[in-house]
Each structure stands twice: as structure tokens, then as C-alpha cells.
Amino acid sequence: MGYIYSALWFVTAFILLVRFRKESIVIYILSAYFIFAGGWWLTNELIDIDLMGGLYGWILRIVSVVMLIVVAAVYMIEKNLKEKKNEALTQDAEQELQSADNV
Numbered sequence: 609m610g611y612i613y614s615a616l617w618f619v620t621a622f623i624l625l626v627r628f629r630k631e632s633i634v635i636y637i638l639s640a641y642f643i644f645a646g647g648w649w650l651t652n653e654l655i656d657i658d659l660m661g662g663l664y665g666w667i668l669r670i671v672s673v674v675m676l677i678v679v680a681a682v683y684m685i686e687k688n689l690k691e692k693k694n695e696a697l698t699q700d701a702e703q704e705l706q707s708a709d710n711v
Contacts, residue, residue, distance in 0.1 A: 610653035614647075617642045618643065621642035621646065637679050641672075641675040641679075644671070645672075
């Protein structure tokens with residue numbers, strides 16, 4: 609079953625990179641995590657050590673939480689920058705309309 613999860617992680621990373629690469633830097637971060645997770649699951653299936661339990665399981669959980677925090681932070685920063693840019697463009701357009709009406 610681990611092979612299926614591994615393939616799922618790799619396919620998801622590939623789809624994100626191919627289809628949505630121009631959307632945001634978040635896509636690259638998520639794809640890197642999905643490749644890491646796919647490698648983790650594949651390694652768990654190929655070696656005798658249990659990478660899902662004990663210390664190794666905690667390492668996976670910590671990496672997952674850190675990636676979630678990083679992705680959320682980057683997403684919020686990008687969202688705020690886009691909103692500020694849209695506000696500035698809207699204000700410029702309103703000023704141009706007002707100056708055109710005054711002429």
C-alpha cells in the first residue's frame with residue numbers, strides 16, 4: 609500500500625509543477641514537500657526500518673508541520689501583496705477618472 613501512497617505524492621507534485629507552476633511560489637514549496645513525502649513513503653517500503661513510527665515518525669510530523677506553516681505564511685504574504693497592488697491600481701484609476709471629469 610505504501611507504493612500507492614508514494615506514487616500519489618509524486619504524481620501530485622508533478623501535476624502541480626506542470627499545471628500550476630506560474631500561479632505562485634507556494635506551488636514550488638508544496639511540490640518540494642510532496643516529492644519529499646513520496647520519497648519518505650517509498651523509502652519506508654524499500655528498507656526494513658519503520659519510518660512511520662518512533663523517532664522517524666516524529667521527524668516526518670515535524671517536517672510536515674513546518675511545511676504547513678511556511679506555505680501558509682508565504683500564501684498570506686502573497687495575498688496581502690496582491691491586495692495592496694489591486695488597491696493601488698484602483699486608486700490610480702479613480703484619480704484618472706476624476707481628473708478626466710474635471711477637464
